[in-house]
Amino acid sequence: MDDLYRRLPPTGFAPRAGELHAEGVPLSAIAAAVGTPVYVYSAARLRERVRALKAAVGPLGVAVHFAMKSNANQAVLALMAAEGIGADIVSGGEMARALAAGMAPRHVVFSGVGKTAAEIAAALDAGLHQINVESFEELRLVDEIAGAKGRVADVALRVNPDVDAETHAKITTGKKDNKFGIDASTLGRLDNEVKALPHVRVVGLAMHIGSQIMTPAPFLTAYGRVAALAEELRRKGYPLTRLDLGGGFGIPYENELEFSFADLADAIRATVHGRGFDLSIEPGRSLVADAGILLARTIFVKDAGGMHFLVLDAAMNDLVRPAMYEAHHDIVPVRIPAPAAPTVEYDIVGPICESSDTFAKRRRLPALAAGDLVAIATAGAYGATMSSTYNARPLAPEVLVDGTRWATVRRRVEVAEQIGWDQVPDWIGPAKPGQRAAE
Numbered sequence: 001m002d003d004l005y006r007r008l009p010p011t012g013f014a015p016r017a018g019e020l021h022a023e024g025v026p027l028s029a030i031a032a033a034v035g036t037p038v039y040v041y042s043a044a045r046l047r048e049r050v051r052a053l054k055a056a057v058g059p060l061g062v063a064v065h066f067a068m069k070s071n072a073n074q075a076v077l078a079l080m081a082a083e084g085i086g087a088d089i090v091s092g093g094e095m096a097r098a099l100a101a102g103m104a105p106r107h108v109v110f111s112g113v114g115k116t117a118a119e120i121a122a123a124l125d126a127g128l129h130q131i132n133v134e135s136f137e138e139l140r141l142v143d144e145i146a147g148a149k150g151r152v153a154d155v156a157l158r159v160n161p162d163v164d165a166e167t168h169a170k171i172t173t174g175k176k177d178n179k180f181g182i183d184a185s186t187l188g189r190l191d192n193e194v195k196a197l198p199h200v201r202v203v204g205l206a207m208h209i210g211s212q213i214m215t216p217a218p219f220l221t222a223y224g225r226v227a228a229l230a231e232e233l234r235r236k237g238y239p240l241t242r243l244d245l246g247g248g249f250g251i252p253y254e255n256e257l258e259f260s261f262a263d264l265a266d267a268i269r270a271t272v273h274g275r276g277f278d279l280s281i282e283p284g285r286s287l288v289a290d291a292g293i294l295l296a297r298t299i300f301v302k303d304a305g306g307m308h309f310l311v312l313d314a315a316m317n318d319l320v321r322p323a324m325y326e327a328h329h330d331i332v333p334v335r336i337p338a339p340a341a342p343t344v345e346y347d348i349v350g351p352i353c354e355s356s357d358t359f360a361k362r363r364r365l366p367a368l369a370a371g372d373l374v375a376i377a378t379a380g381a382y383g384a385t386m387s388s389t390y391n392a393r394p395l396a397p398e399v400l401v402d403g404t405r406w407a408t409v410r411r412r413v414e415v416a417e418q419i420g421w422d423q424v425p426d427w428i429g430p431a432k433p434g435q436r437a438a439e
Contacts, residue, residue, distance in 0.1 A: 004330075004332045004333070004337075004365075004366075005020070005332055007252065007290075007330055007377065007378075008020075008290070008330075008332070008375075008377055009042075009045050009048075009290050009291070011023075011042065011044050011045045011048050012042030012044060012045030012290070012291055013042065013045075013293060013375070013377075015336045018335065018336050019334055019335050019336055020332065020333075020334045020335075020336070020375055022040050022042055022293070022401040022406070023042055023043075023044055023401045023402070023403055023404070024401075024403050024404035025401050025404060025406050027040065027293075027295055027334045027373060027375060028334060028335075028373060030295065030399055030401075030406065031295055031297065031334075031373055034397055034399060034408060034412070035397075035412065036295055036296050036297040036313055036314070036373070037294055037295060037296045037297075037312075037313055037314035037315075037318050037396045038294075038295050038396055038397050038398070038399055038412075039292055039293070039294055039295075039379065039380075039383060039384050039396060039397070039398040039399065040292065040293050040294075040295050040375075040398075040399045040401060041071075041073075041075075041076065041288075041291055041292045041380055041398065041399065041400045041401065041409075042291050042292070042401055043079060043400055043401060043402035043403075044402065044403070045290065045291035046076065046079055046080075046287065046288060046291045047079070047083060049286065049287045049288070049290075049291065050064075050080065050083045050085060050287055051083070052261055053261050053283060053286070053287065054083075054084070054085070055261075056261035056262055056264060056265040057261070057264065057265050057268065057281065059265075060265060060268055060269060060273050060279065061273075061278070061279060062245075062268060062279045062280060062281055063085075063086065063107075063278070063279070063280040063281075064085040064086070064280070064281055064283065065085065065086045065087055065088040065107065065108070065109050065280055065281070065282050066080045066085055066086070066087050066088065066282075066283065066284065066287060067088045067247050067282045067283060067284030068087050068088065068089060068094055068097070068098060068284070069089075069090055069094065069284065069382075069385060070284030070285050070287075070288055070289075070380075070381040070382055070385065071284075071288045071292070071380060071381055071382075071383075071384065071385055072094060072097050072385050073384065073398050073400075073409055073410060074097065074100065074101045074409065075398075075400045075407075075409035076288065076400070076409075077097065077098060077101035077102075077103065078101045078102055079400075080101075080103075080287075081101060081102040081103050081104075082102075085107075086103055086104065086107025086108055086109070086129070087103045087107065087108045087109070088108075088109050088111055088247070088282040088284075089108060089109070089110050089111065089112075090110075090111050090112035091112065091119065092116070092118065092119040092122050092123075095108065095110065095119075095122060095123060095126065095128070099126065105126045105127045105128050105129070106127065106128075106129050107129060108126075108128045108129055109128065109129050109130055109131075109132060109156075109206075109244065109280070109282070110123045110128055110130070110131045110132060111132040111134075111158065111206070111208070111282070112132075112134070113134045113135075115131070115138065115141075117141060117145060120141060120142055120145050121145050121149070124145065124146060124149060124151055124153055125149075129154075130154050130155060130156050130203065130204065130242065130244075131153060131154070131155050131156075132155070132156050132157075132158045132206040132244060133155045133156070133157055133158065133182075133200075134158045134182065135182060136182065136186075136189065136193050139155065139157075139193060139197060139200060140193075140197060142155060142199075142200055143197035143198070143199045143200045144199075146199035146200060147198070147199040151199065152198075152199050152200065152201050153199060153200050153201065154201050154203045155200050155201065155202055155203065156202070156203060156204035156205055156206040156242055156244050157182055157187075157190075157202060157204075157205055157206065158182065158205075158206040158207060158208070158244075159182050159183075159184050159187070159205055159206070159207055159226060159229060160182060160183050160184060160207075161184060161207055161209065161221075161222045161225040161226055161229075184225070184229055187229065187233070190202075190233070190238075191236070194238075202233075202238055202240070203239070203240065203241055203242050204230075204240050204241060204242025204243055204244060204277070204278075205226055205229060205230050205233075205240065205242075205243055205244070206243075206244035206246065207222055207223075207226050207244070207245060207246050208246030208247060208248060208282065209222045209246065209248060210248050211247070211248045211250075211284075211285065212248070212250040212251075212285070213248045213249065213250050213259070214250040214256050214257065214259050215259075215263075216260075216263040216264060216266065216267045219245075219248075219264065219267045220267045220270065220271060223245060223267060223268065223271035223272050224271045226243060226245070226272070227243070227271050227272045227275060230243060230275075230277065231275070240277070241276075241277060241278055242277060242278045242279075242280070243272055243277040243278070243279055243280075244280050244281075244282070245268070245272070245279060245280065245281050245282075246281065246282050247281060247282035247283045247284055247286070249261075249264060249283055249285075249286040250285070250286070251285055251286055251289045251290060251378065251381075253289075253327065253328045253329060253330075253378050254328040254330075259286065264281075284381060285380075285381035285382065288380040288381045289378045289379075289380050289381035289382075290377070290378045290380065291380045292378075292379050292380020292381070292383060292384075293375040293376060293377055293378075293379050293380075294314055294318060294319050294375070294376040294379040294383060294396075295334070295373060295374075295375055295376075296312040296313055296314035296318075296373070296374055296375075296376060297312065297313050297371065297372070297373050297374075298310060298311065298312060298313075298368055298369065298370055298371060298372045298373075298374065299311045299312065299313055299351065299370065300370045301346075301368060301369060301370065307347065308344050308345065308346050308347070309346065309347050309348075309349055310346040310347070310348045310349070310365070310368060310374075311349055311350070311351060312348065312349070312350055312351075312359070312374065313350075313351065314350055314359075314376065314396070315350030315351055315352040315357050315390075315391070315393065316350055316352055316354065316356060316357040316358075316390070317352060317387060317388045317389065317390040317391060317393050318350075318383075318387050318393075318396045319359070319376060319379055319383050319386075319387070320386050320387070320388075321382055321383070321386070322358060322359050322360070323354070323356040323357065323358070324386075328360075329359065329360070329376050329377055329378055329379060330376075330377040330378065331348055331359060331360055331363060331365070331374055331375070331376050331377070332365075332374065332375050332377065333365065333366055333368060333372060333373070333374055333375075334372070334373035334374060334375055335372065335373070337366035341366040341367065342366070342367050343364050343365060343366055343367065344364070344365065344366075344367045344368070345362055345363070345364050346360075346362075346363050346364075346365055346368075347360070347361050347362065347363075348360040348361075348363055348374075351391075352390065352391050352393075353391065359376060384396065384398055384410070389413070389415075389418055392415050392418065393415075394412050394413060394414050394415060394418075395412065395413035395418075396412065397410050397411050397412040398410040
């Protein structure tokens with residue numbers, strides 16, 4: 001049965017004294033105090049991943065900007081800031097969260113294909129490190145807004161290097177037919193565009209080819225292409241000083257081999273290091289995914305004529321990745337089973353009225369019963385940030401554990417509070433108790 005827990009990082013989550021712990025805290029104690037479902041993060045594992053990445057790329061002078069779309073909790077961001085890394089943001093809301101958590105504006109990069117005028121203005125006012133511009137249309141908009149403020153904006157052009165990252169179709173971003181970045185073949189327009197735009201200063205190139213990439217080969221190709229483009233633009237007289245290499249570094253969810261930060265450093269060293277550019281990367285899931293679990297409780301086990309459905313109180317609104325991406329997440333009992341415990345093949349599902357509300361099919365686990373706790377692993381990235389209140393469900397809380405200490409870092413948002421978000425117009429009026437629609 002120990003094999004069930006083999007992919008959990010021991011720094012963060014490990015069996016101890018008969019049950020799974022988050023560092024020094026029994027998960028059952030968190031469930032008893034906060035309820036389920038609940039996200040639980042390990043501060044020790046977060047620090048371990050950040051420090052491992054910095055040890056690999058730091059000697060190359062590479063700055064790290066955390067892609068906070070993967071996890072935007074204020075406590076997680078504050079921990080990242082304390083470890084000396086910045087943020088990669090993709091919205092004005094993320095900018096507000098990054099700055100509120102203590103990220104220095106000069107360490108924040110604004111990416112994203114559809115920034116609004118208000119977001120660009122806020123970024124200029126905040127003094128962010130750079131705006132990664134994804135189209136000539138956006139370049140003109142930045143120039144207009146910067147001009148109105150009497151400013152010159154530092155921008156990096158996000159180029160699309162047309163590299164197939166060989167990842168899931170919904171998370172690839174660097175192919176010619178993706179919506180992201182400026183097609184490299186159109187950079188010939190840059191001279192005419194920039195001459196007409198006095199309020200932008202092109203200081204670098206940026207790229208990002210996708211997410212959950214498990215080998216260095218796509219990065220070697222993409223970094224090489226971006227370096228060649230940057231050298232060509234420098235020969236034309238553009239004072240390029242920065243290369244933003246994006247992120248996309250994968251983590252093992254199932255049987256994948258772990259992506260090596262050393263291999264990443266080797267790819268950087270072989271392609272862009274030593275060319276006179278300030279280098280940066282934008283990791284997300286590789287820092288936070290396995291530092292978090294979604295803790296859930298079994299409602300009951302449904303016997304459906306030979307099939308067994310393990311029905312949890314967590315659902316696709318809490319963790320949408322299996323429904324959206326067909327993603328695999330290990331699911332393990334919190335109470336450690338006996339070595340010879342009988343096993344059952346389960347479809348593991350939530351209570352939402354959707355067939356897609358399924359976490360796993362045909363998953364063999366020790367026999368479980370109503371009330372038993374399970375941990376859904378590698379849920380620290382794109383879990384809480386993509387959660388919703390679908391089916392009028394409470395928004396799951398988040399907990400951060402640090403040694404034997406733990407704290408709720410986002411409380412549960414109950415339905416009564418959600419109802420308060422809505423407003424009924426005066427011309428409709430509040431419904432009277434017991435009044436039927438037909439009346």
